[in-house]
Amino acid sequence: MAGVKNIFITGRPGIGKTTAILRTVELLDLEVHGFTTREIRQGRARLGFRIEDMAGAGAVMAHVDFPGPVKVGKYGVDLAALEAVGVAALRRAVECGTPAIIDEVGKMELASPAFAETLMAVVASQVPVLGTMHKRSDPTTRSIRGREDTRVIEITRSNRDELPQRLARMVEAARRIP
Numbered sequence: 001m002a003g004v005k006n007i008f009i010t011g012r013p014g015i016g017k018t019t020a021i022l023r024t025v026e027l028l029d030l031e032v033h034g035f036t037t038r039e040i041r042q043g044r045a046r047l048g049f050r051i052e053d054m055a056g057a058g059a060v061m062a063h064v065d066f067p068g069p070v071k072v073g074k075y076g077v078d079l080a081a082l083e084a085v086g087v088a089a090l091r092r093a094v095e096c097g098t099p100a101i102i103d104e105v106g107k108m109e110l111a112s113p114a115f116a117e118t119l120m121a122v123v124a125s126q127v128p129v130l131g132t133m134h135k136r137s138d139p140t141t142r143s144i145r146g147r148e149d150t151r152v153i154e155i156t157r158s159n160r161d162e163l164p165q166r167l168a169r170m171v172e173a174a175r176r177i178p
Helices: 017-028 079-096 113-124 139-145 163-175
Strands: 006-010 033-042 045-053 058-063 075-077 100-105 129-133 150-154
Touching (some): 006 017, 017 129, 017 163, 033 058, 058 079, 079 100, 079 113, 100 113, 113 139
Parallel strands (some): 006 129
């Protein structure tokens, strides 16, 4: 674990990745910058996703009613919303030297060249990174997974309750890396 400053969790949809990240942030009791994404639901139907920075400012990032031009599955993706909230929050983390929270590195987020570029700059920076990543392999996630300073942990039903404490210890250790 020595030298690890980029910590990502991965797992199947609905397993609790975002919940684990938020619980970890609570345990850290530190200033952090970054973003989370949350489902927009109406009853049992998922209509889209909202992106929020760690201070609570946000926007609808993807929705079934958005026309595109970027589409991921049935969702039109608003790249301007992603960049105004998510990219700006990641840049603040580097500027302020705080841990960067990235929820998530997925197909919607990677549809933005500005996000992909900022993501790679953040993982190469000195700030600790705590994020979620889709399981699917693509050039960006392969590049991140291949870094010596990166650890990817799969969240499962059996480890998801203890994982926030483990992640908090890892982020604390990453803050001490020169």
